Amino acid sequence: MHFLPEKLDEYVVAHSEEEPDLLQQLTRETYQKILQPIMLSGPYQGRVLSMISKLINPSSVLELGTFTGYSTLCLAEGLQKDGTIHTIDINEELEDFQRKYFDKSGYGKQIIQHVGNALNIIPKIDATFDLVFIDADKPNYSNYFHLVIDKLKSGGIILSDNVLWHGKVVEKLNPKDISTKAVLDYNTLLKNDPQIETVVLPIRDGLTISRKL
Numbered sequence: 513m514h515f516l517p518e519k520l521d522e523y524v525v526a527h528s529e530e531e532p533d534l535l536q537q538l539t540r541e542t543y544q545k546i547l548q549p550i551m552l553s554g555p556y557q558g559r560v561l562s563m564i565s566k567l568i569n570p571s572s573v574l575e576l577g578t579f580t581g582y583s584t585l586c587l588a589e590g591l592q593k594d595g596t597i598h599t600i601d602i603n604e605e606l607e608d609f610q611r612k613y614f615d616k617s618g619y620g621k622q623i624i625q626h627v628g629n630a631l632n633i634i635p636k637i638d639a640t641f642d643l644v645f646i647d648a649d650k651p652n653y654s655n656y657f658h659l660v661i662d663k664l665k666s667g668g669i670i671l672s673d674n675v676l677w678h679g680k681v682v683e684k685l686n687p688k689d690i691s692t693k694a695v696l697d698y699n700t701l702l703k704n705d706p707q708i709e710t711v712v713l714p715i716r717d718g719l720t721i722s723r724k725l
């Protein structure tokens with residue numbers, strides 16, 4: 513969904529960084545071989561993630577929802593030399609695809625893949641994080657927040673994707689629409705939780721930045 517008029521959106525993209533070649537390849541192969549390629553972060557949001565990661569220069573990152581590894585590689589661009597990313601996805605069929613691109617990227621040794629339900633895996637990771645990217649199943653967003661907040665360092669950042677949920681957050685709620693209800697509850701949680709400060713960016717499907725105090 514474009515929140516800006518299309519022409520302005522094109523202008524914004526044209527005056528932002530170009531997508532690296534490897535990510536163009538990854539996108540092509542995702543569209544050829546993987547179901548629901550629309551889940552990719554995409555070139556513009558990818559450059560936003562890369563820029564935010566470079567500004568933070570994290571030593572440790574946690575990503576929930578690896579998919580084919582696009583956003584993982586964008587976040588990796590800002591990592592410290594000896595920094596690491598833990599990335600979790602429930603779909604085991606994606607693991608080899610991700611690894612192929614992680615190794616091609618030069619960040620392969622810094623990326624630790626976890627296959628399984630993030631709800632079970634997060635508590636088992638013995639690390640604290642400078643940056644967390646939440647981009648897995650929407651109904652669990654609030655659960656993910658509660659699981660990661662104590663592992664986030666003071667001053668650390670949580671990025672949450674799809675927080676405007678195709679604009680549905682301002683439409684009349686269909687009680688059967690579990691995902692929209694979950695995103696609404698999550699946005700309220702981020703706004704009200706005294707441990708963090710939050711701004712919502714109307715980028716692509718909505719990206720929230722929350723900073724731990």
Ligand SMILES: C[S@@+](CC[C@H](N)C(=O)[O-])C[C@H]1O[C@@H](n2cnc3c(N)ncnc32)[C@H](O)[C@@H]1O
Binds near residue numbers: 552554580583600
């Ligand atoms: C929107 S995609 C992630 C896109 C990716 N971050 C990117 O930008 O290219 C969401 C991913 O979350 C994964 N997922 C869904 N439920 C999950 C869960 N409970 N635990 C871990 N991963 C989950 C899906 O398999 C899917 O690959």
